Amino acid sequence: MDIRDLRVSYGSAPPVVDAFSLALGRGDRVGLAGESGCGKTTVLRAATGLLQETGVMAGTVTIAGRAGYIPQESLQSLSPYLTAAAQVTELTRSRQETARLFARVGLGEKRIMDAYPHQLSGGERQRVLIIQALALRPAAILADEPTSNLDPDNEALVLHFLDEYASETGAAILIASHRERVFRTLGCRVHRMTPEFQPGAAPRRPGVASLQPLLTVGNVTKNFTRRDWLTRTKPVARALDHVSFEMQRGECVAILGPSGAGKSTLARCIAGRETFDSGSIEWHEAGEWHEAGKPAVAERVQLVQQEPSESLNPGVTIAAALKEACGRPDAELLPQVRLPREWLNRKVSALSEGQRARVAILRSAARLKNGLLILDESLSGLDAATRGHILSYLAGQQERGLSILLVTHDADAAMELGARVVRMEAGRIAASDAHLMALSQ
Amino acid sequence: MIFLLRKALISLIQFFVISIAVFLFFRLLPGDIYTVELENPQISKASLEGIREAHGLTQSWPRRYVNWLASSAKGDFGDSLAYGIPVRQLLAPRIRGTLEVAIPALLLSWALGLGGAISAGVFGIAPTIFEPGATAATIVPDVAAVSLILWAAVWLGISITGIWLPIAGLTFGLLPVVVFHSVRELRHAQKLEFVRIAESRGISGSRIWLQFVLRAALNPLVSLAGLSVAAAISSSFVVEVLTGWPGIGPLFLEAVQARDYSIVQTVLVMLAGVLIVSNFAAEIALYRLDPRIRLPHERFR
Numbered sequence: 001m002d003i004r005d006l007r008v009s010y011g012s013a014p015p016v017v018d019a020f021s022l023a024l025g026r027g028d029r030v031g032l033a034g035e036s037g038c039g040k041t042t043v044l045r046a047a048t049g050l051l052q053e054t055g056v057m058a059g060t061v062t063i064a065g066r067a068g069y070i071p072q073e074s075l076q077s078l079s080p081y082l083t084a085a086a087q088v089t090e091l092t093r094s095r096q097e098t099a100r101l102f103a104r105v106g107l108g109e110k111r112i113m114d115a116y117p118h119q120l121s122g123g124e125r126q127r128v129l130i131i132q133a134l135a136l137r138p139a140a141i142l143a144d145e146p147t148s149n150l151d152p153d154n155e156a157l158v159l160h161f162l163d164e165y166a167s168e169t170g171a172a173i174l175i176a177s178h179r180e181r182v183f184r185t186l187g188c189r190v191h192r193m194t195p196e197f198q199p200g201a202a203p204r205r206p207g208v209a210s211l212q213p214l215l216t217v218g219n220v221t222k223n224f225t226r227r228d229w230l231t232r233t234k235p236v237a238r239a240l241d242h243v244s245f246e247m248q249r250g251e252c253v254a255i256l257g258p259s260g261a262g263k264s265t266l267a268r269c270i271a272g273r274e275t276f277d278s279g280s281i282e283w284h285e286a287g288e289w290h291e292a293g294k295p296a297v298a299e300r301v302q303l304v305q306q307e308p309s310e311s312l313n314p315g316v317t318i319a320a321a322l323k324e325a326c327g328r329p330d331a332e333l334l335p336q337v338r339l340p341r342e343w344l345n346r347k348v349s350a351l352s353e354g355q356r357a358r359v360a361i362l363r364s365a366a367r368l369k370n371g372l373l374i375l376d377e378s379l380s381g382l383d384a385a386t387r388g389h390i391l392s393y394l395a396g397q398q399e400r401g402l403s404i405l406l407v408t409h410d411a412d413a414a415m416e417l418g419a420r421v422v423r424m425e426a427g428r429i430a431a432s433d434a435h436l437m438a439l440s441q
Numbered sequence: 442m443i444f445l446l447r448k449a450l451i452s453l454i455q456f457f458v459i460s461i462a463v464f465l466f467f468r469l470l471p472g473d474i475y476t477v478e479l480e481n482p483q484i485s486k487a488s489l490e491g492i493r494e495a496h497g498l499t500q501s502w503p504r505r506y507v508n509w510l511a512s513s514a515k516g517d518f519g520d521s522l523a524y525g526i527p528v529r530q531l532l533a534p535r536i537r538g539t540l541e542v543a544i545p546a547l548l549l550s551w552a553l554g555l556g557g558a559i560s561a562g563v564f565g566i567a568p569t570i571f572e573p574g575a576t577a578a579t580i581v582p583d584v585a586a587v588s589l590i591l592w593a594a595v596w597l598g599i600s601i602t603g604i605w606l607p608i609a610g611l612t613f614g615l616l617p618v619v620v621f622h623s624v625r626e627l628r629h630a631q632k633l634e635f636v637r638i639a640e641s642r643g644i645s646g647s648r649i650w651l652q653f654v655l656r657a658a659l660n661p662l663v664s665l666a667g668l669s670v671a672a673a674i675s676s677s678f679v680v681e682v683l684t685g686w687p688g689i690g691p692l693f694l695e696a697v698q699a700r701d702y703s704i705v706q707t708v709l710v711m712l713a714g715v716l717i718v719s720n721f722a723a724e725i726a727l728y729r730l731d732p733r734i735r736l737p738h739e740r741f742r
Contacts, residue, residue: 048641053632069641076634080733081656090652091642116732136642 001047001067001140001172005059008042008051010350014342017042020059022191024140024172031183032176034193035385040176041352043193044069044142047174052349065139068171070130072145072353077129078117084128085113091135101131106157122149130158134165141166143175147182159185178383212249213284214372214403215292219244220269220279239265240276241427247405249284249370252398254406254414257424263407266424267374270405271303299371302364306377309356314349318359321348325367336396337362338389354386361390370401379413391416445728452721459713461506467702468502496522513707523701531692532707539688541604543677546611547670553612554619555662562627563650571624578617583676586613587683607677607686614676615669622665623658630657659730667723671716 001024009015017039024030032040045051047061048069071077078087084107088098102108105127117125126149133141141162147155163186166173173186183190220243223235239262247253255263268274270281272292281292283300305311312321318339319329331341337358348356357378365373373394379387394404395417406419414421423430493499500508512519518528561571581589587610594601601609630636636653644653681690689708696704728734 050637050641066643067641069638071634071638077638079635079639079653079656081731082652090639090644090648116736118733119736132642 001061001063001174003043003047003059003061006043006046006061007058008039008046009056010052010054010347011345014340016350017046020193022174024174026139026170026172027166029166029173029186029188030175031186031188031190032174032193033178033180033183033190035354035383038193039352040193041072041144044144044174044176047142054347054350063140066136068133068136068138068141070133070141070143070146072148075117075125078125080117083114083116084120084124087117087128088132088135091132097135101135104161105131106154123151123154126150127154127158130161134161137169138171139169140172140174143173145177146175148178155182156185162186214247214249214251215270215281215283216246216289217244217266217270218280218282220266220276220281222265222269222274222276238427240269242279243424243427243429244279245422245429247372247403250398250401250403252394252404252406252417252419253422254408254411254417254419255422255424256409256411256414257430258409260426261424262427263424264376267303267376267405267407270372271301271374273303298367299369301372301374302367303374303376304361304364304378306380307357308360308364308378309353311360312348312356312363315347317345317347318351319344321359321363322366325363330366333362333366337393354383357382357386358389358393362393365394365397365402368402370403372403372405373397374405374407376407377409380408387413444734445725448721448724452717456714456717459717460510460710463706463709463713464506464509465502467706468505470700470702509706513710518707519703521696521701521704523696523699523704528703528707531704532689535687535689535692536711538686539674539677539681539690542607542611542681542686542688543673546608546615546677547673549608549612550615550619550673551666551669554616555623558620558623558627559650559655561624562631562654571620575617575621575624578613579621581613583610583614583679584683586610587680589613604686607680607684607688610680610684611673611677614680615673618672619665619669622662626658626661627654630654633657660727663723663726663730667720667726668716670719671712674715675712 001022003020003022006017006020007015008017020039020043022030022043032043034040042051042055046055046057047063048067050069051057078084082090085095085098085102088101089095092098092101099108099113102113107113107124107127112120112124117128120128126146130143130146133143143162146162147158150158159182162173162175165171166186173188175182175186175188177183180190182188220240221238222240224237224239225233226236241262243262243266245253255266257263265274269276270292282289283292284290285300318334322329322333322344329344331344334341334343339355339358348359351359361373361375361378379390382390391413394402398404398417404417404419406414406417408414411421490499509519516529518532520526521528521531524531558571560566587606590601590606590609590613631654636649636657639653640649677688678690678693680686681688682694685691692704693708695701696708
């Protein structure tokens, strides 16, 4: 495979990838490293002919033989209408071969092969995508983060499978990953990519605590109900059990706890996205207490959910996305999340996952005037660099009076923002600590 | 299964609500078929009341609704007050007439519309001409469409006779909407990630079109097909009046003008029935077609 002088750009914006050249011989293995947004995905998609319609590509990509592209897993990459086995049989044209491939990646069970994509877990879908690519007996494998959704055991299994295939057939591997151990396992030579935009370091000043109240949650209780066929409702589980806590203006609070503890439900209740059965949520504004309205006041509270990038319409520009939030597209906002000002008119679809996440969080924060930004596991799916950019942005905003509620099981993020920790278990507040440090001691 | 039962229950409720609404609507209108007779000096007001009572027009409306529903269920839709013969006898041949026009026109417009959109995609004919073309054709009123077809037929030296004129007119009315949505959905489906990935893996020709593109575009088109059944029948009424075809259309128009409410009412409730049944059929089709509706999401959790 020979990629020469690859250049990809969208519209009049500066190119996403410029002067990229890489040659792989038979059996060569190259790992693409670099923070999110540096063009790893673009290189792989350009080489496979899967660029966005609006993308303009220059340079040449030649592959002697077939290319087997393994996309980063998402529900969009598999047909929702075909069973896992049928998706692969479309390519192998043989059921025995399909069954053999499924067995090789640990998915040999009939119930998995006969399941539709929406019934599989992310890791299982990722493995289906991998065997789809290998079913074609490609001469070059182009893999985009193929193990980011897998636990260590399955990662090892999948890498072993890729390694074995490449050794048997002499196929070349070009693999993008955030994990250096992936490159080590496959014995890759590492090609580091740098983003075409080099942001300067964001300033960081020590925070000042204000002691104005922001909101009080008092004895909030919520049951999950289920409707039967007559649409009568009956409670099936207690999601929140007399939850009470308070937040000060400009404060950062982290709700930690195991999954199913009611963290997200509490966050959604505060954001006005869900109703609760009893108790109260009150906001302090202009010296008075206000009952939380439904829908919530947009200037008062914004909720960012898991995979924040999904909240952006890929068809619009960054300017349009920001305009929705704060009335006018302000180019000066972009450097705050370390994106170049000139990108204001770039389409969301031309951004990487990490860049989209930054725009999404920027948009929510810009909508608020000294209000509360709730991040519901929004940082957990992001790579280290993007996470770092966002955390330093949030720290800066907090100093300007933004209050932050972090719902997470990532204690590190809470630590970095100096958050007060509230621990939840089984719908109750288990412990509320002045500071995470106190908890860890 | 519970999904389908619930949809069926909802459809049934819809039907009753619509039939009550239709029934009440005609009770709210002032006057009935005998109102005109008030001006007739030969009939006294008292004897007119007698006639009214004999026809059950003086009872309370819930009672009349139940009576009407009960007899309708038995296939007796009452008598046409203008013609003096049972509505059923009057409507039966007209329903046949309408179906003879609406069904072929419906099939023809879907075959031409969807087939055309698919072949345009397969052969790579510029789809950009379809959308504005279809939009332009949508705004041509049925009256103009029928005249246009007649004019074109004369110009081309073809004689369109008998049933073919209303069929052609109705098809011309339905086709643009079908084309518009088919082209749009297929184009959208072609850009979906899983379709593009399948293409990059070398799946091509009829397999990519049937197994991937059409499959992905099908959901909204199935819903549209459900709606288009009722649209075809009601548009057919207009085309029948324009072309003088003996379907329900001309009879319905006369009945409205003559305040022959038993006919109007029956036709409206039948139309509502067709709409509800065809929508329910579309729901069943979607349930069968889309595993995401049919199968639970968290099978392994």
